[in-house]
Structures are given as structure tokens and as C-alpha cells.
Amino acid sequence: MSAYAELEEHFGKAGRLGDAIGMLYWDMATMMPAGGAEARSEQIATLRVIHHELQTDPKLGELFEKARDEAGLSAWQIANREEMFRQYTHATAVPSDLVSRLSRKGAQTEMVWRSARADNDFARLAPHLAETLELVRETARIKGEALGLKPYDALLDQYEPGGSSETIDAIFDDLAGFLPEFLEAVLAHQAEQPEPVMPVGDFSVERQEKVARRLMETLGFDFEHGRLDTSHHPFCGGVPDDVRLTTFYAPDGFLKGMMGVLHETGHALYERGLPAEWRYQPVGAARGMSVHESQSLLVEMQACRSRAFASFVAPMYRDAFAGTGDAWEVENLYRVMTRVERSLIRVDADEVTYPAHVILRYRLEKAMLAGELEVVDLPEAWRAGMKELLGIEPPDDRDGCMQDIHWMDGTLGYFPTYTLGAMTAAQLFAAADRALDDLDGQLARGEFGGLMGWMGEQIHAKGSLLSTEALLTEATGEALNPRYFKEHLRRRYLPEG
Amino acid sequence: MSAYAELEEHFGKAGRLGDAIGMLYWDMATMMPAGGAEARSEQIATLRVIHHELQTDPKLGELFEKARDEAGLSAWQIANREEMFRQYTHATAVPSDLVSRLSRKGAQTEMVWRSARADNDFARLAPHLAETLELVRETARIKGEALGLKPYDALLDQYEPGGSSETIDAIFDDLAGFLPEFLEAVLAHQAEQPEPVMPVGDFSVERQEKVARRLMETLGFDFEHGRLDTSHHPFCGGVPDDVRLTTFYAPDGFLKGMMGVLHETGHALYERGLPAEWRYQPVGAARGMSVHESQSLLVEMQACRSRAFASFVAPMYRDAFAGTGDAWEVENLYRVMTRVERSLIRVDADEVTYPAHVILRYRLEKAMLAGELEVVDLPEAWRAGMKELLGIEPPDDRDGCMQDIHWMDGTLGYFPTYTLGAMTAAQLFAAADRALDDLDGQLARGEFGGLMGWMGEQIHAKGSLLSTEALLTEATGEALNPRYFKEHLRRRYLPEG
Numbered sequence: 004m005s006a007y008a009e010l011e012e013h014f015g016k017a018g019r020l021g022d023a024i025g026m027l028y029w030d031m032a033t034m035m036p037a038g039g040a041e042a043r044s045e046q047i048a049t050l051r052v053i054h055h056e057l058q059t060d061p062k063l064g065e066l067f068e069k070a071r072d073e074a075g076l077s078a079w080q081i082a083n084r085e086e087m088f089r090q091y092t093h094a095t096a097v098p099s100d101l102v103s104r105l106s107r108k109g110a111q112t113e114m115v116w117r118s119a120r121a122d123n124d125f126a127r128l129a130p131h132l133a134e135t136l137e138l139v140r141e142t143a144r145i146k147g148e149a150l151g152l153k154p155y156d157a158l159l160d161q162y163e164p165g166g167s168s169e170t171i172d173a174i175f176d177d178l179a180g181f182l183p184e185f186l187e188a189v190l191a192h193q194a195e196q197p198e199p200v201m202p203v204g205d206f207s208v209e210r211q212e213k214v215a216r217r218l219m220e221t222l223g224f225d226f227e228h229g230r231l232d233t234s235h236h237p238f239c240g241g242v243p244d245d246v247r248l249t250t251f252y253a254p255d256g257f258l259k260g261m262m263g264v265l266h267e268t269g270h271a272l273y274e275r276g277l278p279a280e281w282r283y284q285p286v287g288a289a290r291g292m293s294v295h296e297s298q299s300l301l302v303e304m305q306a307c308r309s310r311a312f313a314s315f316v317a318p319m320y321r322d323a324f325a326g327t328g329d330a331w332e333v334e335n336l337y338r339v340m341t342r343v344e345r346s347l348i349r350v351d352a353d354e355v356t357y358p359a360h361v362i363l364r365y366r367l368e369k370a371m372l373a374g375e376l377e378v379v380d381l382p383e384a385w386r387a388g389m390k391e392l393l394g395i396e397p398p399d400d401r402d403g404c405m406q407d408i409h410w411m412d413g414t415l416g417y418f419p420t421y422t423l424g425a426m427t428a429a430q431l432f433a434a435a436d437r438a439l440d441d442l443d444g445q446l447a448r449g450e451f452g453g454l455m456g457w458m459g460e461q462i463h464a465k466g467s468l469l470s471t472e473a474l475l476t477e478a479t480g481e482a483l484n485p486r487y488f489k490e491h492l493r494r495r496y497l498p499e500g
Numbered sequence: 501m502s503a504y505a506e507l508e509e510h511f512g513k514a515g516r517l518g519d520a521i522g523m524l525y526w527d528m529a530t531m532m533p534a535g536g537a538e539a540r541s542e543q544i545a546t547l548r549v550i551h552h553e554l555q556t557d558p559k560l561g562e563l564f565e566k567a568r569d570e571a572g573l574s575a576w577q578i579a580n581r582e583e584m585f586r587q588y589t590h591a592t593a594v595p596s597d598l599v600s601r602l603s604r605k606g607a608q609t610e611m612v613w614r615s616a617r618a619d620n621d622f623a624r625l626a627p628h629l630a631e632t633l634e635l636v637r638e639t640a641r642i643k644g645e646a647l648g649l650k651p652y653d654a655l656l657d658q659y660e661p662g663g664s665s666e667t668i669d670a671i672f673d674d675l676a677g678f679l680p681e682f683l684e685a686v687l688a689h690q691a692e693q694p695e696p697v698m699p700v701g702d703f704s705v706e707r708q709e710k711v712a713r714r715l716m717e718t719l720g721f722d723f724e725h726g727r728l729d730t731s732h733h734p735f736c737g738g739v740p741d742d743v744r745l746t747t748f749y750a751p752d753g754f755l756k757g758m759m760g761v762l763h764e765t766g767h768a769l770y771e772r773g774l775p776a777e778w779r780y781q782p783v784g785a786a787r788g789m790s791v792h793e794s795q796s797l798l799v800e801m802q803a804c805r806s807r808a809f810a811s812f813v814a815p816m817y818r819d820a821f822a823g824t825g826d827a828w829e830v831e832n833l834y835r836v837m838t839r840v841e842r843s844l845i846r847v848d849a850d851e852v853t854y855p856a857h858v859i860l861r862y863r864l865e866k867a868m869l870a871g872e873l874e875v876v877d878l879p880e881a882w883r884a885g886m887k888e889l890l891g892i893e894p895p896d897d898r899d900g901c902m903q904d905i906h907w908m909d910g911t912l913g914y915f916p917t918y919t920l921g922a923m924t925a926a927q928l929f930a931a932a933d934r935a936l937d938d939l940d941g942q943l944a945r946g947e948f949g950g951l952m953g954w955m956g957e958q959i960h961a962k963g964s965l966l967s968t969e970a971l972l973t974e975a976t977g978e979a980l981n982p983r984y985f986k987e988h989l990r991r992r993y994l995p996e997g
Contacts, residue, residue, distance in 0.1 A: 019546035022539065027523060034531070038725035039742030042519065045780070046739075049516035053550060228535035242543075245536025283542070 006069035007076060007084060011284060013066075014087050017057040018283030022242040024050050029240035029247045033232045058094035067091065082468045083286035089150075089164060090285060096149035097142055105138040109412030116411045123401040125382055132410065133378040136371055139413045143372060155372050158416030162292040163423070165470045168369060170483075171419050174426070175362045177485045179392060182359050185489075186394070189343050189355055189496045199338035201256065202331050204324030211252040214323045215264040218316075222268050222302065222451050229271060237263035239270035239299075243282065246271040257324055258339065262303055269302030270295060272455060276463025287466045292417065294462065294471055296424025297431060304354050304425065305432035305491070306454060311446040313337040319449075341495060345395045347402045354425065355496055359392040361422040364407070368415045427475060429488040431458065434479040503566035504573060504581060508781060510563075511584050514554040515780030519739040521547050526737035526744045530729045555591035564588065579965045580783035586647075586661060587782060593646035594639055602635040606909030613908045620898040622879055629907065630875040633868055636910045640869060652869050655913030659789040660920070662967045665866060667980075668916050671923070672859045674982045679856050680889060682986075686840050686852055686993045696835035698753065699828050701821030708749040711820045712761040715813075719765050719799065719948050726768060734760035736767035736796075740779065743768040754821055755836065759800055766799030767792060769952060773960025784963045789914065791959065791968055793921025794928060801851050801922065802929035802988070803951060808943040810834040816946075838992060842892045844899045851922065852993055855985075856889040858919040861904070865912045924972060926985040928955065931976040 004012075024047060031043050070084055112131040119128040143154035150157050159166040215231060229246035241247030248271050250263035273289060281287025289295050306312055314333045321331035329335060343353050349360035367384055370376035376384055385404035386396045397403030409417055436442045439453045446454070461478040468474075472482050501509075521544060528540050567581055609628040616625040640651035647654050656663040712728060726743035738744030745764035749757040770786060778784025786792050803809055811830045818828035826832060840850050846857035864881055867873035873881055882901035883893045894900035906914055933939045936950045943951070958975040965971075969979050 016546055016549075019542050020550070023520065023524060023543040023547055026527060026543065027520060030523060030527060034727065036724050036727060036742060038722070039739070042739050042741040042779075045516050046520040046523065049513055050520055050547075052513075053517070225535070227533050230531065230533060242536075242539050244539040245533060282539075 005073055006066045007073050007080060010063070010066050010070055010084065010087055013057065013060065013063070014083075014090075014285055015283045017054055018285070018288075020050060020054050020057065022283070024054065025240055025242055026245075026247075032234045032238065032240070033247070033249060055094060058090060063091055079281065079286055079468055083281070083284050086164075086285035086288075086467050089160075092149050093146065093161060096146045098145075101138065101141060101145070105135070105142060105413050108135050108138055112413075113408065113411040116405065116408070120401055120405045123399045123405075125400040125405060128405065129378050129381075132381075135411070135413050136378060139415055140372060140374070142413075143415075155369055155416060158372070159419070160416075162417050163420050163471065164291050164467075165472065166291070166293070166419075166423075171365065171423070174483065174485050175358075175365060175419070175422070178358055178422070178426075178488070179362050181485075181489055182355075182362075183392060183394065185492065185497075186343070186345070186355060186359075190345075192497055192499070193343060196338065197335075199342055200330040200335055201339065202320075202324075202326050202336065203328070204257070204321075204326035204331075206253070206255065206257050206324060208252045210324055211257055211260050214257070214320070215250060215261060217319070217323075218261060218264055219268050221449050222265070222272065223455050224268055224271060225275070228275060231264070237267050239267040239274070241274075243274045243277050243279075246274050257320065261320075262307070262340075265307045266299045266303040269299035272302070272458075273298040273463050276459040278464050278466045281466055286468060290462075290465075290467050290469075290474055291471055292420035293423035293427055294474065296421055297427035298458070298462065300354075300425050300428040301432055301458065305428050306446055306451070308340045308354070309443070309446055309495075310337050311443045312449075313340060314447050315449040343496060345393050347389075347395065347397050348406055355492055356393060358422040358425065361418050363388040363392055364409075364418040365422075367404075368410065368418065372415055423483065426483060426485055426488040429491040430475065430479050430481075430484060431462070432491070433487045434461075502570055503563045504570050504577060507560070507563050507567055507581065507584055510554065510557065510560070511580075511587075511782055512780045514551055515782070515785075517547060517551050517554065519780070521551065522737055522739055523742075529731045529735065529737070530744070530746060552591060555587060560588055576778065576783055576965055580778070580781050583661075583782035583785075583964050586657075589646050590643065590658060593643045595642075598635065598638060598642070602632070602639060602910050605632050605635055609910075610905065610908040613902065613905070617898055617902045620896045620902075622897040622902060625902065626875050626878075629878075632908070632910050633875060636912055637869060637871070639910075640912075652866055652913060655869070656916070657913075659914050660917050660968065661788050661964075662969065663788070663790070663916075663920075668862065668920070671980065671982050672855075672862060672916070672919070675855055675919070675923075675985070676859050676889060678982075678986055679852075679859075680891065682989065682994075683840070683842070683852060683856075683891070687842075689994055689996070690840060693835065694832075696839055697827040697832055698836065699817075699821075699823050699833065700825070701754070701818075701823035701828075703750070703752065703754050703821060705749045707821055708754055708757050711754070711817065712747060712758060714816070714820075715758060715761055716765050718946050719762070719769065720952050721765055721768060722772070725772060728761070734764050736764040736771070738771075740771045740774050740776075743771050754817065758817075759804070759837075762804045763796045763800040766796035769799070769955075770795040770960050773956040775961050775963045778963055783965060787959075787962075787964050787966075787971055788968055789917035790920035790924055791971065793917055794924035795955070795959065797851075797922050797925040798929055798955065802925050803943055803948070805837045805851070806940070806943055806992075807834050808940045809946075810837060811944050812946040840993060842890050844886075844892065844894050845903055852989055853890060855919040855922060858915050860885040860889055861906075861915040862919075864901075865907065865915065869912055920980065923980060923982055923985040926988040927972065927976050927978075927981060928959070929988070930984045931958075 027043065027047055027050070035043060067088055076084070112128070112135045115131045116128055119125070139158070140154070143158050146157035147154040150160060152160060153168065155168045156166065159168065212231070219231060228244055229241065229248065232247065232249045233251060234249040235251060237248070237250045239246065239248040248264070248267040250260050250267065252260040273295060277289065278287050313336055317331060317333040317336045320326065320336070343355045345356060346352055349357065352360055363385070366388065367376060367381065371378065371381070381404050382400050389403070390396050435454055435457045438457055439445070442454060445451070462474065465474060469477065476482055524540065524544055524547070532540060564585055573581070609632045612628045613625055616622070636655070637651070640655050643649070643654035644651040647657060649657060650665065652665045653663065656665065709728070716728060725741055726738065726745065729744065729746045730748060731746040732748060734745070734747045736743065736745045745761070745768050747757050747760040747764065770792060774786065775784050810833050814828060814830040814833045817823065817833070840852045843849055843853060846854065849857055860882070864873060864878065864885065868875065868878070878901050879897050886900070887893050932951055932954045935954055936942070939951060942948070959971065962971060966974065973979055
């Protein structure tokens with residue numbers, strides 16, 4: 004057997020094991036009774052240890068050496084080998100002692116955070132967060148050396164392979180220069196429009212679920228290869244051949260639940276469309292978090308908050324939820340779905356203000372990692388950043404710098420992928436619009452075959468064959484360019500501007 | 501670290517991994533869409549390979565050598581070590597080539613069986629079954645040598661550790677001498693009683709599920725540590741801290757679904773009651789299949805088909821299913837629940853005729869393993885056995901020797917555990933009845949605390965500390981004695997006899 008073939012077998016085993024872990028996580032969030040938590044964490048921890056043993060197997064170093072010189076590998080095989088090597092480098096770079104110290108400290112900080120946030124007590128959290136950060140800094144430094152990357156980029160690489168803070172800086176600075184003034188203009192424009200009215204109807208779980216399934220089918224979701232369930236926070240889990248997505252049905256409204264389903268279906272269709280012939284191999288997996296988020300936001304934001312889709316879905320919603328009255332008219336529903344507000348909380352933000360939340364976090368986490376911002380100074384820096392980017396200041400830390408879970412367990416380098424995803428979605432949608440005949444008309448008829456077919460070919464089927472930049476360039480003709488996102492926002496939110 | 505401690509760590513890892521596999525099987529039977537089957541079998545196969553690698557790790561031989569001489573081990577630790585060694589011996593005895601040949605051939609035979617059974621075509625099945633049997637014979641011979649057991653007992657040991665065909669022969673011969681004549685008497689007695697009338701009501705799934713959950717709560721099931729779902733065949737899966745049981749709700753009746761729930765709850769309570777301090781260790785697991793079946797049959801047959809429980813449950817059923825009329829009276833419901841019939845199919849058999857089905861299969865599989873019965877002669881031997889033990893003959897092989905899946909993938913040595921379980925249940929129930937104050941009255945009030953508390957102490961909490969025989973002797977004062985089962989049958993089915 005060639006060294007490459009041996010690597011494939013080895014990583015295929017790790018891939019299947021990783022899929023099993025994914026299923027156990029899905030169950031934990033959807034089906035598991037509370038009393039099963041401890042046993043589940045034992046199961047998952049055991050599988051993760053075995054997974055880590057596979058990824059750091061001492062024989063791999065030599066196999067990579069040999070495989071590097073093997074001739075006759077296809078482009079897919081070469082990309083697969085490089086992706087394996089990237090995973091191997093991440094897994095082996097950091098001493099296991101540091102890995103477990105960060106894991107323990109992160110779990111502790113997260114626990115402290117839960118109660119400290121409830122009590123709005125940043126002082127109680129600060130020393131724990133500082134310790135966590137110290138361990139993240141050490142991890143980033145070591146990974147950076149192993150990967151030949153700047154410390155921040157080494158963290159970023161875990162979620163966004165090949166991503167660079169230099170590129171992100173330029174893109175986010177561009178956007179940060181645009182957003183505050185744009186937001187003012189949008190709010191002024193909105194003030195001149197009729198107030199959106201929340202539609203009233205029968206939003207029982209049964210009705211919502213029925214509509215959710217119908218939306219998924221409209222998008223092309225195949226229930227022979229997946230499920231829809233509920234969980235506290237919507238997510239997309241499972242495995243490519245059995246994609247499990249969830250949403251949350253509010254008792255007093257349908258939009259959050261439905262938009263959640265549309266968003267997660269975007270993720271799910273990406274997973275379903277990954278190249279089946281590379282199943283379980285690193286090259287067969289999704290490219291990275293920004294591309295993944297681009298697929299969910301393409302469906303949710305680009306396609307399904309469009310006026311075209313609103314005209315398709317408004318009568319369907321009205322019938323399905325037994326609604327009556329003007330609030331169910333297309334124009335009002337569209338206004339509801341595209342309402343913009345300055346708000347404190349990222350997860351509730353609309354697509355205009357969301358990037359400002361992300362840019363703030365990106366800048367702060369970079370500064371903290373570089374040692375340019377101390378944890379004790381975080382609340383003040385947060386308020387200043389909110390003021391600058393969003394024009395409001397949080398009244399407390401609970402809804403300020405303590406609102407997100409990410410930093411607590413040491414997850415730095417993840418935040419930027421949300422907004423990179425939003426911008427990628429805009430650029431991909433613009434390219435699809437150029438390539439397809441009357442995309443707007445298709446969406447107005449609830450036809451997604453064209454859009455998702457194009458996306459399947461251009462993005463889904465390519466797995467991790469190309470770098471994120473090359474993938475986007477092949478699909479759209481250029482690397483990520485904030486222009487498309489800004490144009491999209493202008494068109495949707497300042498139609499007369 | 502002592503060799504024993506190292507063994508504990510190693511088998512603990514295998515135990516957690518085994519639990520993860522259990523969860524994936526549960527999901528496969530309850531939640532998984534059809535299109536997820538291939539991916540799931542890949543996940544499970546990968547975990548099973550890793551599990552097998554753990555159980556056959558080359559370092560184990562030496563660890564067992566050392567641990568054998570280590571002083572100061574507690575009785576639990578010694579039992580744990582011996583149980584580990586038993587598992588290790590089973591896992592290492594058979595060459596992996598033979599394991600995989602049997603696994604492949606078994607899967608193929610099972611596939612042929614599905615269509616051959618549908619077509620009532622034993623001739624098509626026979627050569628495949630014969631090949632499977634040949635591989636089972638070889639396996640049994642090799643395992644027997646490794647374990648110092650007769651070939652049949654080596655197979656039995658996989659499901660019923662320490663079980664012996666010599667003991668079973670004596671017990672089953674005793675029962676086989678009793679049953680045919682007893683069955684005649686029961687049928688004659690029944691003929692003099694009023695015909696049972698099937699109660700009519702609203703058997704919607706919603707109602708059935710509500711009652712099922714109420715029955716489970718009555719038995720002491722804790723929904724913080726488990727779930728109830730549906731599957732094609734009822735089963736009890738999951739793990740001790742998160743027991744997942746299922747049933748099947750027929751659209752036209754409630755009894756099958758409810759008795760299924762009661763049966764599986766018996767299994768579930770055993771799992772829940774296993775010693776938490778030995779979680780993931782072999783000694784912390786259930787003792788074997790006959791004890792497991794004793795717990796389900798104790799609940800279903802001994803407790804819940806009693807007249808006492810019928811008097812508690814009849815009015816509850818009537819109200820819950822919106823029933824009216826005399827068919828919901830206690831006496832009629834009890835007659836329905838204890839109806840005896842000569843029937844062809846084991847899984848539909850009542851508790852009087854069930855042992856006859858099992859004894860037939862036990863005798864035939866022993867004869868086939870010993871080479872005393874050829875596969876081609878199986879249909880004839882089956883008919884003769886049915887005639888002798890049950891007084892009827894199957895009109896075809898579909899409902900004759902082709903009705904069960906067990907032999908198809910090479911599962912021999914399992915069948916006797918069903919009836920050993922039934923007899924164990926009777927003996928345990930008799931002992932509990934002696935130990936408890938007015939058990940009948942408790943059941944008539946729907947109180948299970950006494951019975952299940954006694955069972956928890958005597959059986960559940962002991963895990964695999966003792967041999968099956970010692971466990972039963974400690975709990976009841978003697979080894980398995982068919983007397984209790986026969987007395988139970990006489991009392992219930994020939995009340996005036």
C-alpha cells in the first residue's frame with residue numbers, strides 16, 4: 004500500500020469516528036434527558052481521546068514524509084494530503100499538557116461566566132478569563148510557530164483554513180468605514196416608511212413545524228437523508244448523509260422559527276452536497292466556517308429575505324397560520340423581515356448591524372491576544388467600540404462584553420467567520436444572479452433548483468479541494484470583495500438611495 | 501499504577517466506547533432516516549473495530565498475568581478482573597479471519613433468509629444456512645478449547661456467562677415432560693370459562709403513549725434518566741444513566757403496546773439499578789441474558805399479568821382509552837391478558853406455550869452444532885418437535901423453521917436464555933413474595949416500590965459480581981429450580997386444579 008493510501012485509510016477511520024461524535028452531540032442537544040449528561044460527556048470524551056490518538060499517531064510523521072514524494076496523485080489526493088497534514092500539525096503542535104490545561108480552565112471559566120453574567124459581575128469573571136486568555140496566547144504562539152503563521156492567524160486557521168488577519172483587517176476596515184453612516188441613512192429611510200406590523204395567527208408548534216418542513220422541501224431538502232427537530236438554539240448537525248437540523252418555535256410568533264429553519268437548511272444543503280466519493284476524508288469536508296456560513300446566509304439573507312421570496316411566501320404563511328388582516332400582505336411582511344435596529348445583542352441583530360458586532364469582537368480579541376488590551380479594560384473598550392460602530396452603549400456588562408460564550412472556553416479566531424460568511428454570500432449570490440436566468444423570478448415562484456444547483460456545482464461539490472480564496476475566485480471571478488455585500492445592503496435597505 | 505488499575509482504565513475506555521455504540525444503535529432504530537443507513541453502518545463498524553482492538557490489545561496478556569498475582573483486591577475487583585479476562589478470551593480466541601468470514605456469511609444468509617422466508621423457500625436458504633453453521637461450529641470448537649468448555653457452552657457463554665447445557669438439559673427435560681399435558685388441561689379449563697372479549701376504545705397513539713408513560717412512572721421509571729419512543733420491534737437500549745426504551749402502538753388495540761412497555765421497563769429498571777460505582781467496568785454490567793430477561797418477565801408476566809395488577813389497571817385503562825362496556829371489567833381483561841393458545845409463532849406466544857417454542861429451538865440448535873442434525877433435515881425435525889411439544893404442525897416453513905432471525909447470522913446459544921429468564925422470574929417473584937408484606941395487595945394498589953426495591957437490592961445492584969447461579973442462590977436460597985415456574989403456571993392457569 005502506498006503511504007498516501009495508508010494515510011487515507013487512517014484518516015477515513017478518524018472521519019467515521021468524528022461522524023459518530025457528531026451524532027452523539029446531536030442527540031445531546033435534541034433527545035437526551037438531563038440525567039444522561041454525565042454519561043454522554045464520558046462517551047464523547049472517550050471518543051475524542053481516541054480521535055486525538057488517531058490524529059497524532061506516531062506513524063503519521065513518516066507517512067507524510069513518504070507521501071510527499073509519491074508521484075501520480077490527483078489534485079484531489081494532493082489537496083487531501085495537505086488537509087490531513089494541516090490537521091495533523093494542529094493536533095500535534097501543542098503539548099498535551101497545555102491542551103488539557105486550556106480545556107479544564109476553559110470549562111471552569113465558562114461555568115463562572117454563566118453565573119457572573121446572570122449577576123452582571125464582570126469583576127468575578129475577569130481573573131478566570133485572563134487565565135484562559137493566557138493559555139490561549141501560549142497555544143496560539145506554539146501553533147503559529149508550527150504552522151508558520153502569526154499567532155492570531157494560527158487560531159483563525161482552525162476555523163478558517165488559510166485565513167489571514169491582514170486580509171480581514173483590510174476588509175473589516177472598509178466595512179467599518181461604511182457601516183455607521185449607512186446605518187444612519189437606513190434608519191432615516193425606515194422612519195419615513197410605514198411601521199411594520201407583526202402578523203397575528205395561530206402559531207402552534209404543529210403548524211410551525213408543518214410550515215418549516217414545507218420550506219425545507221421548497222429548498223430541496225431530502226427527508227430521506229435528514230431530520231428536523233427542535234433545540235434551544237437552532238443548529239445543523241449530523242453527517243452529510245443524515246443531516247439533522249433544528250429550530251426553536253416561539254409560542255408567540257413564527258418568523259424566528261422559520262428564519263432559523265431556512266438558515267440551517269442552507270448549512271444542511273452544503274453538507275448534503277459535499278462530494279460523496281470523498282466521504283470521511285478531510286478533502287471531502289466543508290471548506291471552512293466562512294464558506295459554511297455563506298451557505299446559510301445565502302439562503303436566509305440573500306434569497307429568503309428578498310422581496311421576491313416574500314411575495315411567494317407571504318400567502319403561504321397567511322394560509323398556514325390561519326392569518327387574516329393587512330399584516331400578512333407582502334409589503335408589510337417584507338418590512339418585518341428587513342427591519343433594522345441599533346441593538347445590543349449580536350445574536351438578535353439584523354444583517355445591517357450584525358457586521359458591526361462582529362468587527363468589534365474581532366478587533367478586541369486580536370488586541371487581547373497581542374497583549375494590547377487587558378481583560379480588566381475590556382468593558383470600557385467594548386462600550387467605546389459599540390459607540391463608534393453602532394452608536395449605542397450597553398447599560399451593563401451582561402448585555403455588553405459578557406454576552407457571548409465564545410471567549411470563555413478560549414475560542415478566539417471564530418467571530419470574523421460570521422461576517423466573512425455574510426460577505427461571501429453576497430458575492431456568491433451576485434454571481435449566481437449573473438449566471439442564472441431571472442433568479443428573482445425563480446425566487447418569487449419558490450423555485451430554488453437554479454440557485455441551489457449552481458451553488459452545488461460551484462461550492463458544495465468541491466469540498467475542501469481548493470483554498471477558500473480559490474474556491475470563491477473560481478465561482479465568482481474574484482477574491483472576497485466587500486463591494487458585493489455593500490451593494491446588497493444598499494439595494495435592499497436604501498432602495499431609493 | 502498496578503496492573504489491575506491499568507486493566508480497569510483500559511476496560512473503562514472500552515466500556516464508554518461500547519456505550520457510544522449503544523446510543524448509535526438506538527438512534528438507528530428510532531430516529532434515523534432510511535438514507536442514513538450506510539453512513540451509520542460505517543460509523544458503527546469503525547467503532548466496533550476500535551472496540552475489538554481495545555479488547556485484544558497485545559499488552560493485555562501480560563497485564564492479566566501480573567494482575568492475577570496482585571494482592572489486596574476486593575471481591576468486586578476480582579470479579580471484575582475475571583469478567584475482563586472472560587471478554588478478552590472470547591475476543592482473542594478466534595482468528596480474525598474466521599470472525600470476518602462468519603460475519604460476512606452471516607450477513608449474506610440473513611439477506612437470503614429475508615426473501616426466502618417471504619417465498620417460503622427453504623431450499624434456497626439451506627445451503628447458506630449450512631455454510632453459516634459450519635463457521636459457527638468452527639468458532640464454537642475454538643472458543644470451547646480456549647475457555648475449557650464444550651462447543652455449545654462456549655457459544656452459550658457469550659450470552660449466559662457460566663451457563664451449561666448439562667444444567668439446561670435437565671431443566672428443559674423436566675419442563676418438556678410437564679408442558680404438553682399441562683397445556684391440554686389449561687385449554688380444557690379455558691374452554692369452560694367465558695370467552696374473553698376484546699375491549700373497544702380510542703387507541704390513538706397519543707392516548708397510548710400517555711398511558712405508557714403513566715405505567716412506566718407507576719413502575720418507578722425516571723424520565724430524567726431515560727426516554728420512551730417507538731420502533732418497529734420494542735427494545736430497551738441506551739445506557740444505564742439514559743435508558744431508552746421503545747414500544748410499538750398498534751392502531752387497533754392497546755394491549756400489545758402496553759405489555760411491550762411493561763416488558764421493556766423491566767429491562768430498563770435493571771440497567772438503571774446497576775451499581776453506579778462500577779459504571780463502564782465489566783463487573784458493573786448486567787449479569788447475562790437470562791437474568792436480564794428475568795427482569796423484564798418479572799414485570800410483564802409475574803407482576804403485570806396478575807389478577808391483582810389487572811384489578812388496578814383495568815379502570816385506568818378504561819378511563820384512559822375512553823372505553824365503555826363489560827369488556828373493560830377486571831375479570832374479562834384478566835382473561836384477555838392470560839389467554840393461552842397453541843400457536844405457530846414464538847414471538848406471539850403466551851407464557852404457557854413460549855417455553856415449548858424455546859425448548860424446540862434449543863434442542864435443534866444443539867443437534868445441528870453437534871453435527872447430529874443436517875440443515876436439510878431441519879424442516880422435518882421442526883415439524884416433529886412442534887407436534888411433540890405443542891401438538892400442532894406448521895403448514896409451511898415460513899411459519900416453521902424459518903420464522904426466527906437468530907440462526908441466520910450464526911447466533912446459536914441465545915434461545916435458551918428466554919426460558920431460563922422466565923423460570924428465574926418465577927423463582928425471584930416467589931422469593932420477593934415471601935420477603936414482602938402482602939405483595940399481591942401492593943400490586944393491586946399499583947405499588948411497585950416494594951417489589952422493585954427488593955429486586956434492586958438482590959439483583960440490580962450486584963451487577964456481575966456473582967455468577968448467575970450464585971446470584972439466584974443468594975436471592976432465593978437455591979439454584980434455578982423449575983418448580984417455581986410450574987407452580988406459577990398452575991396457580992395462574994389452572995386455579996382450581
